[in-house]
Amino acid sequence: MKNRKILIxxxxxxxxxxxxxxxxxxxxxxxxxxxVQDGELLYTFDLNDAEDRVIRIxxxxxxxxxxxxxxxxxxxxxxxxPDQTCVNTGVxxxxxxxxxxxPHKLIVRFAEEES
Amino acid sequence: MNxxxxxxxxxxxxxxxxxxxxxxxxxxxxxxxxVKLGLANIVTVCAVFRYRPSETAMIVTVRLLLGAMFSxxxxxxxxxxxxxxACLCGMLLLRRILPEQQIWLCSVIGAMLHNVGQITxxxxxxxxxxxxxYLPILLVTGSLAGAFTGLCAQLVLHRIKR
Numbered sequence: 001m002k003n004r005k006i007l008i009x010x011x012x013x014x015x016x017x018x019x020x021x022x023x024x025x026x027x028x029x030x031x032x033x034x035x036v037q038d039g040e041l042l043y044t045f046d047l048n049d050a051e052d053r054v055i056r057i058x059x060x061x062x063x064x065x066x067x068x069x070x071x072x073x074x075x076x077x078x079x080x081x082p083d084q085t086c087v088n089t090g091v092x093x094x095x096x097x098x099x100x101x102x103p104h105k106l107i108v109r110f111a112e113e114e115s
Numbered sequence: 116m117n118x119x120x121x122x123x124x125x126x127x128x129x130x131x132x133x134x135x136x137x138x139x140x141x142x143x144x145x146x147x148x149x150v151k152l153g154l155a156n157i158v159t160v161c162a163v164f165r166y167r168p169s170e171t172a173m174i175v176t177v178r179l180l181l182g183a184m185f186s187x188x189x190x191x192x193x194x195x196x197x198x199x200x201a202c203l204c205g206m207l208l209l210r211r212i213l214p215e216q217q218i219w220l221c222s223v224i225g226a227m228l229h230n231v232g233q234i235t236x237x238x239x240x241x242x243x244x245x246x247x248x249y250l251p252i253l254l255v256t257g258s259l260a261g262a263f264t265g266l267c268a269q270l271v272l273h274r275i276k277r
Contacts, residue, residue: 016251
């Protein structure tokens with residue numbers, strides 16, 4: 001009987017996480033991008049109006065990230081950090097999963113909309 | 116602990132380490148940090164069901180420390196250690212309840228606890244709750260991977276017994 005309860009609990013957790021994952025991975029409908037480094041807002045712009053370009057952002061430790069804007073999408077195309085997580089994250093899509101480069105304390109995310 | 120026991124544990128640790136290193140070579144199709152198969156946990160699950168808790172803990176500790184060195188990513192050690200501790204505690208408790216046929220379930224719950232531990236460590240490290248957004252995704256992928264590794268462990272244990 002106890003086994004069954006554990007099984008049901010596991011299935012419940014799994015289903016709830018599936019629902020939450022779908023919610024979290026949903027594409028954002030926001031357009032305003034914020035680029036933040038170490039708590040300081042560096043850039044903010046509307047992704048729809050932004051022209052295609054590459055922004056080079058230098059980190060305090062001498063490293064850099066290249067933020068690429070192309071056809072209304074944004075991603076980090078190159079970085080000299082050791083883990084490359086920010087590059088592998090790819091294009092920014094979700095409200096909840098910003099592009100983060102931990103070694104350079106850089107965050108690219110959708111801004112909260114002003115009411 | 117006699118020599119035979121010691122040798123078995125050492126052998127299992129090295130098997131786990133080899134699987135871990137080989138898995139590093141497999142490219143990850145998911146761009147989300149923390150998502151992986153965790154094949155080395157086949158050994159952990161086997162050990163949970165075959166050895167004493169203290170012996171299992173030894174295998175896992177050795178694999179964690181050497182794995183962090185071999186992967187050249189010691190900063191990930193903190194997260195994996197937090198996950199492993201949570202996972203191990205849960206699985207050792209579940210071992211008393213679950214029968215042999217449900218080893219896979221034990222592994223699934225172990226994987227979930229592993230992810231919870233990881234995210235908890237990340238929240239404490241980064242002092243922000245933003246990383247919790249990764250938890251549901253990790254839970255889904257983690258329990259699928261956990262079911263797979265658990266089934267492997269179940270098959271292995273079944274064969275060792277005979």
